[in-house]
Amino acid sequence: MGKDVIIACDFASAEDTFAFLDRFGERRPFVKIGMELFYAEGPDIVRELKARGHKVFLDLKLHDIPNTVKKAMNVLSRLDVDICNLHAGGTKAMMKAGLEGLVREDGTRPLLIAVTQLTSTNQEALENDLLIKRPIEEVVMEYAKNAKDAGLDGVVCSPLEAEAVHDVCGKSFLTVTPGIRFADAAADDQKRIMTPADAKKAGSDYIVVGRPVTAAKDPLAAYERCLLDFIG
Ligand code: C5P
16 A cells, blocks of 8 residues: 555544545545444444445554454454554553454455554653653654564654654654644644645655545545645
């Protein structure tokens, strides 16, 4: 898989999701499905998206003991998803177990990427709640290295971190970056944002775009603008 634009389908139901995707005609964009939609609709939403020809990033951010993550990943691999993720904070052993669980009977597997630190975690919470007394930028890079050591394919990170992650973990280590906004649009609740064109310059491998496409008057036009700016 090469560079691509992934649409974050943050809808509450399958009905809303497919009503939205029907507006794309014959196009089959790469989509991200999160906890809300997956817990509401179950695995059928993934089966239906795959049957319609979409690539699927299943954003469930697993974090449990290694054996449980391995077994859960095995179930997800059978849904034929394209990208899965887990928390790097679950340890290298958990990440390795997750990766092992993802391998299908035919030897193929979805890409596996790690969440380093959630963007909702700030320095204060890192130190006072998680008891990690290091600058958050260093923690993000160390967790990215752990993910690489565990054999994962990449990390979810801010486009502002993509270059540093590539410097530390190598160019082939994937950076999947949310926090994307057009220059002429609202940031919503995102704090550290980049345009699709700047994310391209920063070396992002995949951009994850939600509201700039899902809330656009013309979602297909907004999606095509992302593709043009990010891929050319
Ligand atoms: O609407 P918006 O473009 O802000 O959506 C971004 C998507 O990426 C949402 O699904 C959000 O949960 C997800 N995400 C994020 N920041 C992270 C990890 C995931 O915005 N650090």
